Amino acid sequence: MANSAIYQIRGGLFPDEGVPPAYWPASGDLKVEKLSARYSLDGPRVLHDISFEVRSGERVGIVGRTGSGKSSLTLALLQCIITEGKVYYDGIPIDRINLDALRSSITLIPQVPELLSGTLRQNVDPFQQYDDATLNDALRSAGLFSLQSNTIGGRVTLDTPIASGGTNLSVGQRQILALARAIVRQSKLLILDEATSAIDYATDAVIQASLRQELDKGVTLLTVAHRLQTIMDADKVMVLDAGRIVEFGKPSELLKDEKGTLRALVDKSDDKETLYAMASHVG
Numbered sequence: 001m002a003n004s005a006i007y008q009i010r011g012g013l014f015p016d017e018g019v020p021p022a023y024w025p026a027s028g029d030l031k032v033e034k035l036s037a038r039y040s041l042d043g044p045r046v047l048h049d050i051s052f053e054v055r056s057g058e059r060v061g062i063v064g065r066t067g068s069g070k071s072s073l074t075l076a077l078l079q080c081i082i083t084e085g086k087v088y089y090d091g092i093p094i095d096r097i098n099l100d101a102l103r104s105s106i107t108l109i110p111q112v113p114e115l116l117s118g119t120l121r122q123n124v125d126p127f128q129q130y131d132d133a134t135l136n137d138a139l140r141s142a143g144l145f146s147l148q149s150n151t152i153g154g155r156v157t158l159d160t161p162i163a164s165g166g167t168n169l170s171v172g173q174r175q176i177l178a179l180a181r182a183i184v185r186q187s188k189l190l191i192l193d194e195a196t197s198a199i200d201y202a203t204d205a206v207i208q209a210s211l212r213q214e215l216d217k218g219v220t221l222l223t224v225a226h227r228l229q230t231i232m233d234a235d236k237v238m239v240l241d242a243g244r245i246v247e248f249g250k251p252s253e254l255l256k257d258e259k260g261t262l263r264a265l266v267d268k269s270d271d272k273e274t275l276y277a278m279a280s281h282v283g
Ligand SMILES: Nc1ncnc2c1ncn2[C@@H]1O[C@H](COP(=O)(O)OP(=O)(O)OP(=O)(O)O)[C@@H](O)[C@H]1O
Pocket: 039, 043, 046, 064, 065, 066, 067, 068, 069, 070, 071, 072, 073
């Protein structure tokens, strides 16, 4: 990869210990090699030799039954649990990057993002690093201003108060705020844990449109999916089982395998026809 070459030329050292160069990450390329993970030193492995590659701008859906390792994989990518193996983000091995820098350059959007009590501004820019124009642009790109915001009341601005935990916002609005945070920080890797609680159609449409815009800018999106509809039109789907990748590829290709796991999941779904149609529309 081009960037790895640059680091090798420079002797493989960052100017400051673990602090990546300002231009990193320039792409959302992700390469994972033999990643294993456990929650404690004497605990069992919950991920086993996971290897895969995702190109900048790709959208990957992660599916698997409960306990298959979906959340553990996202935590491993953020180095929140004990890992072995290698993960390269934009060409740099993430174990060479200090944790603050790593975690501020990958955005995890949880199912129900927790917000701080304070203002919208404090939630999107907790360390007061950005000017109003940047923050407003991010909120606009994320789609917050396009939503009628009955829950918040009145016109939404950076000074709009947020109740403790974000309880005056819907789950969808909270995810949109988390997305705005990702846009402000220029994260090139977004991990979305799909909200399982109902998000209304308008809010979901805003989230999907904002995500598409980010993908067009080269952001890589990993979606932990709880509904197959969310990811059947993804570029690739990863199926996890007992901490291992059992399938990884284009949904339409995976569906051709009569004994395949994704196919079995789709075949027993009530929306089988819709799901096949979605998969067949991916280029
Ligand atoms: N905090 C934890 N400490 C120890 N083991 C854990 C912890 N969280 C999860 N595990 C174990 O890791 C394995 C993978 O669980 P994980 O939560 O990653 O699965 P998942 O696919 O995200 O499940 P779900 O769909 O229910 O969220 C399971 O065996 C689980 O028991």
